[in-house]
Amino acid sequence: MDCGGMIYLSSIxxxxxxxxxxxxxxxxxxMGVLAMIPEAEKxxxxxxxxxxxxxxxxxxxxxxxxxxxxxxxxxxxxCLYRFDTMPxxxxxxxxxxxxxxxxxxxxxxxxxxxxxxxxxxxxxxLDGQLPNISTLLDELYLRLANRVHYAGANAGSETFQPMxxxxxxxxxxxxxxxxxxxxxxxxxxxxxxxxxxxxxxxxTSTDGNRIIHIDWRPAFEVYQELVRGQFGVxxxxxxxxxxxxxxxxxxxxxxxxxxxxxxxxxDDDNALFxxxxxxxxxxxxxxxxxxxxxxxxxxTLQHGLAQLRGRPTANxxxxxxxxxxxxxxxxxxxxxxxxxxSRLTQACCVAGALALGxxxxxxxxxYPLFQNATLVTADWGxxx
Numbered sequence: 001m002d003c004g005g006m007i008y009l010s011s012i013x014x015x016x017x018x019x020x021x022x023x024x025x026x027x028x029x030x031m032g033v034l035a036m037i038p039e040a041e042k043x044x045x046x047x048x049x050x051x052x053x054x055x056x057x058x059x060x061x062x063x064x065x066x067x068x069x070x071x072x073x074x075x076x077x078x079c080l081y082r083f084d085t086m087p088x089x090x091x092x093x094x095x096x097x098x099x100x101x102x103x104x105x106x107x108x109x110x111x112x113x114x115x116x117x118x119x120x121x122x123x124x125x126l127d128g129q130l131p132n133i134s135t136l137l138d139e140l141y142l143r144l145a146n147r148v149h150y151a152g153a154n155a156g157s158e159t160f161q162p163m164x165x166x167x168x169x170x171x172x173x174x175x176x177x178x179x180x181x182x183x184x185x186x187x188x189x190x191x192x193x194x195x196x197x198x199x200x201x202x203x204t205s206t207d208g209n210r211i212i213h214i215d216w217r218p219a220f221e222v223y224q225e226l227v228r229g230q231f232g233v234x235x236x237x238x239x240x241x242x243x244x245x246x247x248x249x250x251x252x253x254x255x256x257x258x259x260x261x262x263x264x265x266x267d268d269d270n271a272l273f274x275x276x277x278x279x280x281x282x283x284x285x286x287x288x289x290x291x292x293x294x295x296x297x298x299x300t301l302q303h304g305l306a307q308l309r310g311r312p313t314a315n316x317x318x319x320x321x322x323x324x325x326x327x328x329x330x331x332x333x334x335x336x337x338x339x340x341x342s343r344l345t346q347a348c349c350v351a352g353a354l355a356l357g358x359x360x361x362x363x364x365x366x367y368p369l370f371q372n373a374t375l376v377t378a379d380w381g382x383x384x
Contacts, residue, residue, distance in 0.1 A: 003349030004316030005082035006380050008069035012044045012078050014051065021057055024082050032086025034180070035061030036079040036353050039157055044078070045172055053169055058086045060178055062125045063165040064353035065158035065323055071339035071350070073326070079351050081318075081380060087183065088113045091168045093176040099132045103139030106179055113181050114147055120183035121378070124152030127174050128356030129162050131208040134277040136177070137359065137368040149187030150368035151378055153320040153355035154275070160264060160356075188378035189304030190360025190371060192260050192325070193297030200252055200285040201226075203278055211249075211263075211272045214284060218270035223247075223263070226286045240266050245327045248373055250287045251278065260287065260373040262324040275324070275357045276370045294329070294337050301377050302344040309379055316380040317345055319352035325373045326354065341375070352377075 005024075009016060024031050033052065037045060042063050052059040067074040090109050095102045110122060122144065126133060137150070155165040156174075164174040201222065205213035214222040227235050227247050235243050244263040251259040265273035278284075305317070319341065326334040342350045358376040361368055 004380055005084065006079070006316040006318075006349050006351050008067070008074070008077060008079050008351055010074075010077045012041060012048075014047065017048070017078075017080075018051060018055070020080070021052070021055060025055070025057060028082065028084045030085045032058040032060070032083040032089075034081040034083065035059060036067055036081075037061065037063050038066050038075055038077070039063055039163075040075050041078065042163070045167055048078075049167065049169055049172075058089070058169055060089045060091070060168045060180065062155035062167070062178060062353075063163070064155050064355060066354040068319055068321060068338065068350065068352045068354065071335060071342050073331075073335065073338075073354060079353070081351075088179075088181040089168065090179045091166060091171060091173065091176060092179065093173050095127075095130055095136060095177055096132060096175050099135040099139055102177070103136055103143060106177065107140060107143035110144060110148065110179065110181055113183075118183045119186055120148045120181055121185040121187050122148040122150050123180040123182050124150070124359055125166060125178040125180070126152060126154050126357075127165055127176055128154035128156035128160070128275065129175065130177075132277060133357065133370045134279075137370055141368055146366075148181070149185070150359060150361055151188035151190075151376060152359035153353065153376065154357035155353075156356050158323050158354070158356070186308040186379070188360055188376050189301050189308065190358060190369075190374050190376040191297045191300040191304075192371065192374040193294060193300070194248070194250065194258070194260060194287045194373060200283045203280065203282045203284050206278045206280045206282070209274050209277050210267075211274065211278050211284075212269070219272045220266055220270035223272060230286055237266060245324050248287050248324070249274070249278075250285045252283045252285060257369065258287070259369060260371050262372045275372050294333065295340065297375060298337060298341045298344055301341065301375055305345060305377060305379065315347065316349045316351070317347040317377055318380045319350050319375065319377045320355040320358055321352070321375050322358060322373045323354050323356055325375070328373070337375075341377075
C-alpha cells in the first residue's frame with residue numbers, strides 16, 4: 001500500500017520498483033526517493049542505484065539491521081519513501097577523523113538552504129560505527145543552533161561489525177553521515193521510558209565511547225558491583241553480551257534529561273564500550289531497565305506527534321526503534337510496543353527501521369541528543 005508516499009515491498013523486484021518509481025514521477029516530476037534496506041538485502045543497493053540513475057531519479061538511503069512496517073520487524077524487503085520534491089541531501093565521509101571539520105562542512109551546506117523562516121528538520125542517518133556522534137552534534141549546534149530541528153538514527157549491522165551502510169545515487173560508504181534537510185517539517189519526538197536510580201558515580205576516565213574508569217576504578221569491576229547490588233545478577237566476561245543490554249547506564253544531565261548508553265563491548269583492560277560517547281566526569285547511574293515503562297513511552301510519543309502537527313492523526317509516520325531496546329524487551333514485547341504505537345497514532349502507515357542509536361532533542365527546538373534504547377518518530381508527508 002502506498003500511504004502518503006511511503007511503501008514497503010516484501011521482495012525487491014526490479015519490475016515492481018520500476019513501475020512504482022515511474023508512477024510516482026508522473027505525479028511528481030521533481031521527486032526523489034529515500035530507501036531503507038535491511039542488512040540481509042544489502043547486495044541490492046547497487047542494483048537500486050543503477051535503476052534510479054537510469055531513470056534520472058535521485059536517491060539516498062541506508063542499510064539497517066531490519067525494517068519496520070506496521071507493527072512488525074521485517075528482515076527482508078525494502079521501504080521506499082517519496083520526496084514530492086527532492087530536498088537538500090549530502091553524503092559526508094571521514095567523520096571519525098575530525099568532527100569539527102565535518103560539522104563545518106555539514107553546516108555550511110545546510111545554512112545555504114535556510115534563507116527563510118520555513119520550519120526545517122536536519123535529518124541525519126549515520127554509520128553506527130562512528131565514535132564521535134555526540135561531539136558532532138555539539139559542533140553542529142554551535143553552528144546551526146535552533147535554526148533547525150534535529151532528528152536521526154544510526155544505520156549498520158547489528159553485529160557491530162564495520163559495513164558500508166549509507167548511500168546516494170552513486171556511492172555506498174561507511175564512517176559517514178547522510179544529511180537530509182526536511183522542510184517544511186516540525187521535528188521529531190524521542191522517548192525511552194527508562195527509570196533512573198538516585199545513586200550515581202563519576203566516569204573518572206573516558207575516551208570517546210570507551211569508559212575506562214568509574215569512581216577511579218576499572219569500569220567493568222564497578223559495573224559488576226552495581227548490577228549485583230541493584231538487581232542480584234552476576235555479570236561475567238562469559239555472559240556479558242547476554243546480560244549487558246538489560247542493564248544500561250544513564251548519563252544524568254543538568255536539565256534532568258537522562259541519556260541512555262548500552263554497553264556493547266568489553267576489552268582486556270576491563271573498559272566498557274558503549275554506543276555513543278561518554279564525557280569524562282559524567283555522572284553515571286545504572287538504569288532500572290527491567291522496569292522500562294512501555295505504555296508511557298508510546299503515549300509520550302503519540303502526544304508529542306499530536307502537538308507537533310496540531311491534530312490527533314497523521315497519514316504516515318516514520319519510526320526508528322533501537323535494536324538494544326528490542327533485545328532487552330524481547331521480540332514479543334517489542335512487537336506489542338509497535339502495535340500499540342500504530343494504534344495510538346492512528347496513522348495509515350508506520351514505517352522505518354531498527355536502529356543502532358537515535359537522535360532527538362532535549363525539548364522541542366532544543367539541544368540535539370544522541371540516545372540508545374529509544375523510539376524516535378516523525379510525521380512523513382508532502383513537506384518531508
